[in-house]
Amino acid sequence: MxxxxxxxxxxxxxxxxxxxxxxxxxxxxxxxxxxxxxxxxxxxxxxxxxxxxxxxxxxxxxxxxxxxxxxxxxxxxxxxxxxxxxxxxxxxxxxxxxxDVLTHATAELAFALLISCARKIVQAAKNVEEDKWKGWEPKGFLGKSLKDTTVGIIGAGRIGSSFAKMCHGAFDSNILYYSRTKKPDLESDLDAKKADLKELLQNSDVISLHCPLSDETKLLLDKETLSYCKKDAIIINTARGEVINQDDLIELLEQGHFHSIGMDVTTPEPLPHSSKLKSFENVLIIPHIGSAxxxxxxxxxxxxxxxxxxxxxxxxxxxxxxx
The missing domain is CATH 3.40.50.720 (NAD(P)-binding Rossmann-like Domain)
Structure with a gap:
């Protein structure tokens, strides 16, 4: 045996x-x-x-x-x-x-990260836990509405497509997708549009990464491509840490780019204690729990x-x- x-x-x-x-x-x-x-x-x-x-x-x-x-x-x-x-x-x-068996769980996690980032849920909870909350405020923890947003999906396979359906159903989002092949089901069911990378980044309020790591996708989002994004865009990464050049991301965050970043994956895993990514209030990092x-x-x-x-x-x- x-x-x-x-x-x-x-x-x-x-x-x-x-x-x-x-x-x-x-x-x-x-x-x-x-x-x-x-x-x-x-x-x-x-x-x-x-x-x-x-x-x-x-x-x-x-x-x-x-x-x-x-x-x-x-x-x-x-x-x-x-x-x-x-x-x-x-x-x-x-x-x-x-x-297949982890498709919905991972898409669900990306969706949860998106809402957490957009509505500043972690910051708000931390405020309560630290006894800093003094009562309801009209301008307290104002987040970003997700209704009628344009959501860009990088990697429209099983997980990316599932995430797109969640956003379209919950927020009436317009869906752009970047993929090697056309996705007829996405286009017919969600009126999704296939876009090149620059077009997707320039026009998306939310960018969600679901692509496999390959020679083509490694460091796909670097200083040049990240600079195409809207200054108040939300980026969600549940794919692989290496898809984003983290040094370039940090540089742009320091310049005030991006509403928020949600990361279930990083390079390396775990991040060292000294990583600058941990210092940004609008960066939410969780420990690779996409299928958990x-x-x-x-x-x-x-x-x-x-x-x-x-x-x-x-x-x-x-x-x-x-x-």
Whole structure:
């Protein structure tokens, strides 16, 4: 029977079927330790047939050459830019991910970030917690209305499209989207318009990032492109931290650009204590919790385990990546 190593604690009930078939599951004792360290990852993976990995786990040639028995890597995420897929393809290792099951949870989180930023909810709550609130004020914590706004979606895949529908339904938002391909459903259902990046940034009141990290999207928003944005725009990032040049973002924030910024992802994660991003009252940073609902995380756990089970039984995985 196979040995499977999981680099973080996930929903334990998801292992039941694998365990019933005699497979050994080893989970790293990660409580309050952050990502697994490199040497522990390599030493734990070297005699395994299956790996359950996180975005923070670097899976490269160095690791793979020490894992001669490895058959499947089941990524506990949609993105998989932490995995050297050329190296896995060369070795015939199957790589899978978890699309669909976290779509609504992540779009929901982006929507919550948007409302929190627009209406200054965190600042207002902090004011109460610190006993600074003296009573109702006509001009206290005035936020930005989201009704009839133009929302620009960068990356109109499953999550971006779900977020667009939420904004259109709740705020009657006009939807612009930047994507490699046209999205007929978005255009017919929401009257959305495909735009180039400059047009989207110049015309959007809200800009929400949902694109995968790739050579094309890395540092997509830098000083030049960020300067196209409206000075009072709201930017929401639940995609990848590396999509934004954070130094350029900080420079523009210091110059008074942007109503607010909501970030579920940063570079690095976590940010160092000294990061200037933490000093801005209008920047809300949360700890990469896009898919963090009980339902989504249970579904993700079930899917990574089912993908491994299928590969070990010489069946097709449910959600393989396409090489």
């Amino acid at each position: 196979a040995k499977i190593f999981c680099t973080k604690t996930i929903t334990e009930s998801s292992f039941k079927s694998l365990e019933q078939k005699g497979h050994e599951i080893v989970t790293w004792d990660d409580l309050n330790k952050g990502p697994i360290d490199r040497q522990t990852l390599i030493s734990s993976a070297k005699d395994c047939e299956g790996l359950i990995t996180m975005l923070s786990d670097k899976i490269d040639e160095e690791l793979l050459e020490q894992c001669p028995n490895l058959k499947v890597i089941s990524q506990y995420a949609v993105g998989y830019n932490n995995i050297d897929t050329a190296a896995t393809k060369k070795r015939g290792i199957v790589v899978t991910n978890t699309p 609902t009980e339902t989504a995380r249970k579904d993700m756990s079930d899917l990574v385990c089912k993908n491994i089970e299928n590969v070990l039984e010489n069946l097709s995985p449910l959600t393989p990546i396409t090489y």
